[in-house]
Amino acid sequence: MGTPKDLNNPDVYAEALYHAAMTDDAKALACWLADDPEAEAGPFWKWYLHFAERLLDMAPDPEHGFVVRDRRTSQPPRIGRNDICPCGSGKKYKQCHLNQEGNVAWKLGSPTPAIRAVATSRLIHDCPPQVLDRVPRGKASDMVLTEMAATYHGHGRLDEAITLLSGVLAGNREDPYLLWDYWIARHAEWLVDAEREKDGEKFLLDEYDQPRKVTRWQVAQKLAAFYIDLGDTENANIWVDTAMEGNPENPFNHYLKGMLLHYVESWDEAAAAYERAEQLMTGFREEEKRYMNELVTDSLARAKNHQPLDDGQEEATPTGNPAGAELGQDQAS
Numbered sequence: 001m002g003t004p005k006d007l008n009n010p011d012v013y014a015e016a017l018y019h020a021a022m023t024d025d026a027k028a029l030a031c032w033l034a035d036d037p038e039a040e041a042g043p044f045w046k047w048y049l050h051f052a053e054r055l056l057d058m059a060p061d062p063e064h065g066f067v068v069r070d071r072r073t074s075q076p077p078r079i080g081r082n083d084i085c086p087c088g089s090g091k092k093y094k095q096c097h098l099n100q101e102g103n104v105a106w107k108l109g110s111p112t113p114a115i116r117a118v119a120t121s122r123l124i125h126d127c128p129p130q131v132l133d134r135v136p137r138g139k140a141s142d143m144v145l146t147e148m149a150a151t152y153h154g155h156g157r158l159d160e161a162i163t164l165l166s167g168v169l170a171g172n173r174e175d176p177y178l179l180w181d182y183w184i185a186r187h188a189e190w191l192v193d194a195e196r197e198k199d200g201e202k203f204l205l206d207e208y209d210q211p212r213k214v215t216r217w218q219v220a221q222k223l224a225a226f227y228i229d230l231g232d233t234e235n236a237n238i239w240v241d242t243a244m245e246g247n248p249e250n251p252f253n254h255y256l257k258g259m260l261l262h263y264v265e266s267w268d269e270a271a272a273a274y275e276r277a278e279q280l281m282t283g284f285r286e287e288e289k290r291y292m293n294e295l296v297t298d299s300l301a302r303a304k305n306h307q308p309l310d311d312g313q314e315e316a317t318p319t320g321n322p323a324g325a326e327l328g329q330d331q332a333s
C-alpha cells in the first residue's frame with residue numbers, strides 16, 4: 001500500500017482527470033487513487049470507487065471537444081454508523097464525523113479552470129492525430145484548439161496546425177488563460193516552416209497595426225525574431241529598436257539586440273546586451289529563467305571569445321514565451 005493521491009493538490013487532481021480520460025475502468029482508477037492494487041479489500045474502497053466514478057463523469061472527452069463535463073451520475077456512498085469514518089481517523093463513523101458532515105469535504109469539487117487546462121492539454125498532447133481529426137471543432141474551446149494545433153504541428157501536419165491556429169487568432173481572443181503573444185509567434189513561425197514567409201510577414205504587420213490582447217512592443221519583438229530567422233538583419237534591427245522603445249526592461253528584447261550586434265562582430269556591445277538580458281531575467285519565473293539562460297549563456301561566452309554564433313543558434317531564436325500558460329511541464333516542446 002502506497003500513498004493515496006491527494007486530490008486537494010491541483011497538480012494531482014489534473015493528473016487524476018487525465019487518467020480518467022484515458023480509461024473507463026473505475027476500479028483500476030480507484031486503485032490508482034489509493035495507490036494500492038489491493039484497495040478493494042480496504043475500508044475506504046467505496047470512497048475510492050466513488051471518486052473514480054466522479055472523475056470519469058468529469059473527464060474531458062475528445063468526442064465532445066474535450067469539454068470537462070459534470071454529469072454527476074455517481075452518488076456518494078452511504079456511510080453506516082459502524083463503518084470506519086471516511087476522514088481516515090480510524091474511528092467508527094458514529095464516534096467521529098456523524099452529524100458533522102458539513103465540517104469535512106467528502107465531496108470532490110469541480111475542477112478549477114487551471115486544473116481542466118492542465119489535464120486537457122496533457123490529454124490532447126497524447127492523442128494520436130486520428131483521434132484529433134474526429135474532435136467536433138465547433139464544441140472545442142480556444143485552449144483546446146491551440147493545443148490541437150500544437151499537437152498536429154508536432155506530428156508534422158503543418159497545414160492543419162496553421163488552419164486551426166489561424167481560426168483561433170481570427171476569433172474574439174476572449175480566453176484569459178491563453179498567452180496570445182506566444183501563439184502569435186508560433187503562427188508566424190509555422191508559416192515560415194510552410195515556406196509562406198510573405199503570409200507570416202503580413203500576419204505580423206497586420207497584428208502590429210491592430211494588436212488585440214497583445215501590446216505593440218510584443219508584436220515588434222516577434223517581428224524582430226521573424227526577420228532574424230529570415231536573415232534580414234536590416235528589418236530585424238528596426239523592429240528590435242521599436243520593441244526596445246516599447247519595453248526597455250524586457251530581457252528577450254536585449255537578447256535579440258545582442259544577436260544582431262553579434263552578427264556584425266560588435267563583440268563588447270553584444271556581450272553587454274546578453275548580460276543585460278541575464279540581469280533582467282531575475283524577476284521571471286524559474287522555467288522562463290532556465291530557458292533564457294540556455295539561450296544566453298553560450299552566446300555570451302562566444303561574444304566574449306570573439307566567436308560568431310554557431311549555426312544551431314538560429315533555431316533557438318525566442319519567438320515567444322517558452323512555457324506558455326501551463327501549470328505542468330509536459331507541453332514545453
Ligand SMILES: [Zn+2]
Nearest residue numbers: 085087096097
Ligand atoms: Zn471522521
